[in-house]
Amino acid sequence: MIRIRSSSRSLMTRMSRHQHPQVVNLLKCPYCGNETSFFEISDDVITTTHYVQNQDGSFTIENRSSQSLGDVKLFCGNCEEDLSSFHQRFSEMIF
Numbered sequence: 001m002i003r004i005r006s007s008s009r010s011l012m013t014r015m016s017r018h019q020h021p022q023v024v025n026l027l028k029c030p031y032c033g034n035e036t037s038f039f040e041i042s043d044d045v046i047t048t049t050h051y052v053q054n055q056d057g058s059f060t061i062e063n064r065s066s067q068s069l070g071d072v073k074l075f076c077g078n079c080e081e082d083l084s085s086f087h088q089r090f091s092e093m094i095f
């Protein structure tokens, strides 16, 4: 039921974006109405950090990437309810 609702919603977003570019269908917490702050928790994360050694022997971080092998969950930043059913849509909109 949630899956059907979210796919029809993303279709609406695409259509309204085409017809009215200024109208954006924001992700909104269904529990408290928050639409600005969200956080994500990842299980079993492997973090890879690339360093460059400087002439004085110190190291500077060049690049850091992480990969999750476990569950990734999305939460509301305001009421902290689990919004993982919106996670796919969320991850498509990270730029």
Ligand SMILES: [Zn+2]
Pocket (backbone or CB within 6 Å): 029, 030, 031, 032, 033, 034, 076, 077, 078, 079, 080, 081
């Ligand atoms: Zn909320």
